[in-house]
Amino acid sequence: MNRTLGKVSIVGAGPGDPELITVKALRRIEQADVILYDRLVSEELLQYARADARRIYCGKSPGLHHMSQQAIHRTLLQYASAGLHVVRLKGGDPLVFGRGGEEALFLRERGINYEFIPGVTAAIGAAAGADIPLTHRGIATSFACVTASRAQPDSSSAQGGIDTIDPIGNAVRWDLLAQSVDTLAIYMGVSQLQQICSELVRYGRSPATPVAVIENGTTSVQRVLTGTLDDIYQIAEIAQLGNPALIIVGEVVRVREQLLQIQQQAQTMIG
Helix, strand or coil: CCCCEEEEHHHHHHCCCCCCCCCHHHHHHCCCCCCEECCCCCCCHHHCCCCEEEEEECCCCCCCCCCCCHHHHHHHHHHHHHCCCCEEEEEEECCCCCCCCHHHHHEEEEEEECEECCCCCHHHHHHHHHCCCCCEEECCCCCCEEEEEEEEEEECCCHHCEEECCHHHHHHHHHHHHHHEEEEEEEHHHHHHHHHHHHHHHHHCCCCCCCEEECCCCCCCCCEEEEEEECCHHHHHHHHCCCCCEEEEEEHHHHHHHHHHHHHHHHHHCC
16 A cells, blocks of 8 residues: 555534534544535534645535536545545535445545544434434334435446436335335435325325425524425425425324424413
8 A cells, every 4th residue: 555645534524513513523624634525514614624724615416516426536536646634524424325435435446545434414413403203112113214316327427427316216115115114214305205205105104194304404594394295295395495305204203293282381381
């Protein structure tokens, strides 16, 4: 191994609230020579970087990629090969729909040292921020993190193009998930909310199953909408819900409602 090579820290920044980052992740930001950061990373975290650290934005939003995955790979390799410490800073956790594994494979194949530093993924952080337990005694003993879409490189990706997205029917086995998992935490699905609900009902979930959609979870502009598989799409459409948003399907959503009721009762008694 060439000891003049640098290294890459593949770091999870957490779900949005900058205080939810881990101590280890924060130390890597402070040490970095170069930081490649995503769209959902709080800008506040970049303030901890050295003044001379290079900051490179490589965010991706639906239908618009500021930098392709292949370009990100090349940039990581460029700076690490120059002997620098590179931080690849991702929202949530880098190994939960964060493509951290792809980047690690690319680096390992080229002899570049890397490390994974986990972060609080959106399913955990946004659910907690909305007062929704993903598991709850007597209600839910299992949960699954699901992406509603699956990226497939198009023919231009090697030249820096963007990824295409499979239709919902080809991406997820809703037939299995509808019956085998108590709570579903669905990433990247708000634009397909109506189809998701239809698929789950089609494969056996009751239309009355509670659903929550959490927009900008854990941040100061968080919004939480609740409904059922039968009506959450209309509720979200009226509210003009946007990305990023996490969908939670399951009876655990009722715990949030119970907590709100208790809070309201306490406020009424005080008043």
